[in-house]
Amino acid sequence: MxxxxxxxxxxxGIKGEVGLDVRTDEPDRRFADGATVITDSKTVRTLTVASxxxxxxxxxxxxxxxxDRTAAEQLRNLALQAEIPDDERPEDPEEYYDRELIGLTVRTTDGAEAGEVIDVVHLPSQDLLEIRRPAGNAVLVPLVEELVPEIDLAAGHVxxxxxxxxxxxxxxEVTPTEPDAD
Known part of the structure; x- marks a missing residue:
């Protein structure tokens, strides 16, 4: 995948190095010497990490x-993808790949079914679970322990x-506002 x-x-610099906007929790693993990544451009290229x-x-x-720098500049803004085996897990047991979360059933703490995870949205400050509710609408829930206290991949739910x-x-809850004083 x-x-x-x-x-x-x-x-x-002038030797072809590029700066990366990292989109993985495991950059030292994904960009280790000898690792390969694939560009998402129209002409897909495989790139090998030299260092x-x-x-x-x-x-x-x-x-x-x-x-060189000229070749590096031509790659600017390309997204990089890595091939990850379907059975691979992150090194940290408290981390999950998006593919593991998408499709999980959502339950509330009292056991009521509340929808299905349809996406994971990555923001600079935190990740969000996009949940399709039974009524068909979608909501975003911050992926923090206070709001998502349990993820059980084996049981297929969060x-x-x-x-x-x-x-x-x-x-x-709507907090009533006080009328403006004149």
Whole structure:
């Protein structure tokens, strides 16, 4: 299965290194020397990591197929994907691949069925589960332990600690506002 693991940024130096916008929790594993990634462009290319290093909080990667800065600049903004075996699990037991979560049944802490996970949205601050509710609408739930206390892959479900307005936006508590004083 192909999984997006990064996006190529600007070239760094003159020897073909590029900065990466990392989209994986395992960058040292996905961009290890000798690892291969695939571009998502119209002309799909396989790139082999010749070396990688962290510099000022940014991952710099040198691909064997990219000899210089000019070639590196031509790759800018391309997404990179890695082939991940279907049975592979993240190293951290508290982490999950998107493909493991998509399709899981959603239950509330009291056991009521609340929908199905249809996507995982990755934001800079946190990840969100996109859940299709039984009525057909979709809601976003932050993937944090306080709101998603249990993920049971073997049983095929996640548990969501429902709060007013979380699974049912129409049921949000409305705080009355005071009238403006003149």
């Amino acid at each position: 192909l999984v997006t693991v990064g996006r190529i940024g600007r070239a760094h 990688s290093r962290w510099h000022s909080g940014r991952l710099l990667v040198k691909f064997a197929e990219v000899p 548990v969501v600690a429902d709060r007013p307005g979380l699974l049912d936006p129409e049921g949000a």
